[in-house]
Amino acid sequence: MILLSLLAPHWWLLGLSILSLSSSSSSNDGSSGTDTNNKNYESTADKYLKPFDLELYDFPDTGRGIRTLVDRSPGDILLQVPVEDTITAIDNNDEYISLSQEQQLAMTLLHHLRTDQKNKHHPYVSTVLPKDHYAIWNLPESMWEELKLPRCYRESFLATRQMVQEFVSSGADEDGSSQKDRMWAFSMVRSRSIAVPELESSSSTTNTKQESSTVPIALIPGLDLFNHQFDAGTLLQLMDQPTGPAAHWTLTSSKSYSSGDQIYLSYGDEKDNWKLLLTYGFCLATADNNNPNALIFWTWQDLLEAAGNVRPSVFPARVQQSLLQHPQLYETYTVLSEQRASFSYNGKAKEPRESLVTGLQMMENLAVQLGQPHDESLGKDILEQLLENRRSELKVSIESVKSVEKDAEEKWQPFLASLRFALEEESKCIN
Numbered sequence: 001m002i003l004l005s006l007l008a009p010h011w012w013l014l015g016l017s018i019l020s021l022s023s024s025s026s027s028n029d030g031s032s033g034t035d036t037n038n039k040n041y042e043s044t045a046d047k048y049l050k051p052f053d054l055e056l057y058d059f060p061d062t063g064r065g066i067r068t069l070v071d072r073s074p075g076d077i078l079l080q081v082p083v084e085d086t087i088t089a090i091d092n093n094d095e096y097i098s099l100s101q102e103q104q105l106a107m108t109l110l111h112h113l114r115t116d117q118k119n120k121h122h123p124y125v126s127t128v129l130p131k132d133h134y135a136i137w138n139l140p141e142s143m144w145e146e147l148k149l150p151r152c153y154r155e156s157f158l159a160t161r162q163m164v165q166e167f168v169s170s171g172a173d174e175d176g177s178s179q180k181d182r183m184w185a186f187s188m189v190r191s192r193s194i195a196v197p198e199l200e201s202s203s204s205t206t207n208t209k210q211e212s213s214t215v216p217i218a219l220i221p222g223l224d225l226f227n228h229q230f231d232a233g234t235l236l237q238l239m240d241q242p243t244g245p246a247a248h249w250t251l252t253s254s255k256s257y258s259s260g261d262q263i264y265l266s267y268g269d270e271k272d273n274w275k276l277l278l279t280y281g282f283c284l285a286t287a288d289n290n291n292p293n294a295l296i297f298w299t300w301q302d303l304l305e306a307a308g309n310v311r312p313s314v315f316p317a318r319v320q321q322s323l324l325q326h327p328q329l330y331e332t333y334t335v336l337s338e339q340r341a342s343f344s345y346n347g348k349a350k351e352p353r354e355s356l357v358t359g360l361q362m363m364e365n366l367a368v369q370l371g372q373p374h375d376e377s378l379g380k381d382i383l384e385q386l387l388e389n390r391r392s393e394l395k396v397s398i399e400s401v402k403s404v405e406k407d408a409e410e411k412w413q414p415f416l417a418s419l420r421f422a423l424e425e426e427s428k429c430i431n
Contacts, residue, residue: 044124059262064225073253088105101216102193106182113126114176135190156342220249228282229264270293273291276291286348298345298386300343301320303382304323306389
């Protein structure tokens with residue numbers, strides 16, 4: 001058996017997780033079905049926007065977003081949402097004990113939806129949230145099978161599809177919700193919820209299979225209407241009202257805006273195109289710094305195959321298979337899950353990130369443990385092979401998406417165009 005004691009203390013790898021899809025515009029979140037001309041929709045959205053001189057507006061470059069009707073200065077309050085309007089997972093519900101935090105929040109959303117239909121308890125849920133969502137987890141099986149994606153992305157997508165399918169099929173009908181209901185609720189949570197560490201002290205973590213250190217997530221009405229921009233110039237805080245006890249989510253400006261400007265939020269300045277696309281449903285061109293995080297990801301199997309390509313006598317197929325099943329590596333690198341570790345490369349800087357540096361060092365150490373003399377060029381050769389293999393994968397992948405696009409229904413076209421765009425952007429980074 002190969003020993004990994006020299007490597008274990010140094011493992012730190014970035015996982016590719018949280019997955020959803022739709023368009024290359026920051027306004028399209030993969031959703032449809034909300035009628036923005038509907039009076040109920042407008043009145044509910046206006047409840048949050050109008051008091052702060054904000055309105056929904058269709059911008060030519062991003063589509064629907066939020067524009068300011070007055071000039072703004074740094075420090076101005078842009079929006080306030082009562083914390084009591086926040087939608088969080090229902091605490092102390094034993095029925096949800098086996099569910100993830102996202103799934104618990106999805107079930108809470110369905111509870112609100114059923115309540116809305118009876119007495120309009122939380123009309124934001126029934127009137128503003130989209131009625132449909134087109135994402136990787138509900139892509140028809142026939143289309144999924146036609147896509148030939150790079151292994152790292154295909155396996156990550158598959159992990160999400162399996163997780164969501166298990167969620168929507170287990171317990172459906174028994175609690176009054178259908179599989180379609182659960183699919184919708186999960187889609188809304190994954191694409192529109194945000195982390196709210198401010199609520200951590202008041203949230204219950206005993207009824208979830210997540211670790212107790214997990215930061216709570218929530219849906220904040222009105223906040224999900226803003227489009228994303230890196231370094232957006234806005235700051236969200238939970239603040240007490242100076243004139244009363246009620247706490248509010250307060251969005252303030254850190255720069256000036258002119259009347260008519262679109263106001264953005266940053267969904268995370270550290271997010272790469274895949275995380276943006278696979279969570280919120282859009283991706284951005286890496287040119288002109290529209291997205292400063294141009295990252296490429298590989299799996300443990302990708303590294304092993306690349307090592308086998310450049311050093312076939314050291315890493316033959318039997319050794320690769322042994323390492324894939326190695327007990328010190330299996331749970332972290334081989335088991336299919338959204339949390340599986342991956343190895344990443346900075347496409348803008350043209351250099352491996354910490355996770356990939358660690359992975360290449362692992363391969364060098366493994367070669368020595370297999371009886372080979374220290375090979376100074378092994379890491380460099382594996383990296384070059386990884387890039388070459390990915391170039392070949394991307395050519396096949398892009399053509400497969402184009403093929404699926406030809407016969408796909410119109411409702412799936414934005415999703416497929418966005419997926420193709422992400423692949424094309426990655427190709428630009430490594431060619």
